[in-house]
Amino acid sequence: MNETSVSELTNLVVSRARLEGKVHLSGAKNSALRLLAASLLTSETVTLTNYPAGLLDAKVHVEMLAALGKTSVLVGRDEIRISEAHKPGSQLQWEGRSIRNTLLILGALTARSGTASVPLPGGCKLGERKYDLHVMLLEKLGARVWEEGDYLCAEAPGGLVGADIHLPIRSTGATENAIITGSLARGVSRVWNPHIRPEILDLIAMLQGMGARIRVFGQEHIEITGCEELGGVTHRVIADNMEAITWLAAAVITGGDIEIEAFPYADLEVVLAHLRAAGAQLYEGGNSLIVRGGNCYPIEISTGPHPGINSDVQPILAAWAAKARGESRIIDLRFPGRYGYAEEMARMGVKHEIAGDMLKIHGTAGKLKGATVRALDLRAGAALALCGLVADGETTITDAWQISRGYVDFAHKLRSLGATVLQG
Numbered sequence: 001m002n003e004t005s006v007s008e009l010t011n012l013v014v015s016r017a018r019l020e021g022k023v024h025l026s027g028a029k030n031s032a033l034r035l036l037a038a039s040l041l042t043s044e045t046v047t048l049t050n051y052p053a054g055l056l057d058a059k060v061h062v063e064m065l066a067a068l069g070k071t072s073v074l075v076g077r078d079e080i081r082i083s084e085a086h087k088p089g090s091q092l093q094w095e096g097r098s099i100r101n102t103l104l105i106l107g108a109l110t111a112r113s114g115t116a117s118v119p120l121p122g123g124c125k126l127g128e129r130k131y132d133l134h135v136m137l138l139e140k141l142g143a144r145v146w147e148e149g150d151y152l153c154a155e156a157p158g159g160l161v162g163a164d165i166h167l168p169i170r171s172t173g174a175t176e177n178a179i180i181t182g183s184l185a186r187g188v189s190r191v192w193n194p195h196i197r198p199e200i201l202d203l204i205a206m207l208q209g210m211g212a213r214i215r216v217f218g219q220e221h222i223e224i225t226g227c228e229e230l231g232g233v234t235h236r237v238i239a240d241n242m243e244a245i246t247w248l249a250a251a252v253i254t255g256g257d258i259e260i261e262a263f264p265y266a267d268l269e270v271v272l273a274h275l276r277a278a279g280a281q282l283y284e285g286g287n288s289l290i291v292r293g294g295n296c297y298p299i300e301i302s303t304g305p306h307p308g309i310n311s312d313v314q315p316i317l318a319a320w321a322a323k324a325r326g327e328s329r330i331i332d333l334r335f336p337g338r339y340g341y342a343e344e345m346a347r348m349g350v351k352h353e354i355a356g357d358m359l360k361i362h363g364t365a366g367k368l369k370g371a372t373v374r375a376l377d378l379r380a381g382a383a384l385a386l387c388g389l390v391a392d393g394e395t396t397i398t399d400a401w402q403i404s405r406g407y408v409d410f411a412h413k414l415r416s417l418g419a420t421v422l423q424g
Helices: 029-041 056-067 102-113 132-140 172-182 198-209 241-253 269-277 311-323 341-346 378-388 410-416
Strands: 012-014 020-024 046-049 070-074 079-084 115-119 144-148 151-155 164-166 188-192 213-217 221-225 233-236 257-261 280-285 288-294 300-302 325-331 351-355 358-364 372-374 395-398 421-423
Touching: 012 378, 020 410, 029 046, 029 056, 029 102, 029 172, 029 198, 056 070, 102 115, 102 132, 102 151, 102 172, 132 144, 132 164, 132 172, 172 188, 172 198, 172 221, 198 213, 198 233, 241 257, 241 269, 241 280, 241 288, 241 311, 241 378, 269 280, 311 325, 311 341, 311 358, 311 378, 341 351, 341 358, 341 372, 341 378, 378 395, 378 410, 410 421
Parallel strands: 020 257, 046 233, 164 188, 300 325, 372 395
Antiparallel strands: 012 395, 012 421, 046 079, 070 079, 115 151, 144 151, 188 221, 213 221, 257 288, 280 288, 325 358, 351 358
């Protein structure tokens, strides 16, 4: 754990509450981190607005950029300017907590400098999260890739060369890395079977603003014509759709009344359809979504590529299922080992069973009891907080720093909606 993280290693204590009021969505974590990595592709200044500066993972990433020679300046609470006085080094020497985004740093440095070395990726341990696709795409573009101790290394002395990259599964990270590396590769690269989701399109939009030549042919393929160099850009980070779903679920679970400002309707059509069918009372309010309580009916969902339900959503919907009366079923085929949070929910009285790749939750209409539970990852931490909002007594969430990895001012926003939240 790096030094800036130590002060955020807190417990979060949540009590029963009905949430009411307005909440504004921060910039998306899953977009901002990719945009930070892409800033390594240029010597010119990259400015990100609607930037989620308070995220723990974003702070770690900015420190990684600093270790490579980049200078980052925060302007207010939600703008960052990234520049450089000299070309970044090829080796990321880092002893702090690693994040999976180091794979994108590897791709960006290899594309720009022809050589790179980064710590093996970290982040949430969500089942088997390998990096073989990243190795494959770099090798397709002409790089040699190898492990050396705790580092992953790549080199392409003559530069990367465009190629056809066929992804066996729709991998978000591999699609992003192919786009980043292809932007500076000589010739044309085509990424077949890409994962086209909002964060990917946001990355493409920023790179296009930097001068990259990228065309998207639906879910079939992405075509990238490499450039010799990319320029600076000012780019607005998209709203965080995971935060949006978290507040939506919190409003229904607590029987509350919340207006979610800057709601990303286009990114969440499938989830919204499921939750309307499962009892949510939703009203469109211009650029916002108004959630006026509703009932939590049992759900049956399976995660999948966009526009399907993202794997990140399922812990939040498990909290929904805990409040429902009856059996809910959740299948996560992408990360089938991601049900560890159910054991933590069980400490609060949530009955569940795991059958193969399926998690079954036997809801008890919200008859939960406060307990001490642990945030195994950031979405699990948020889901446990939602359970705490409908439980009798106090719920203490340990390792609550995990929530700070993906939510800006989570405790503050809960308080602004009427919850009693303590940190200690």
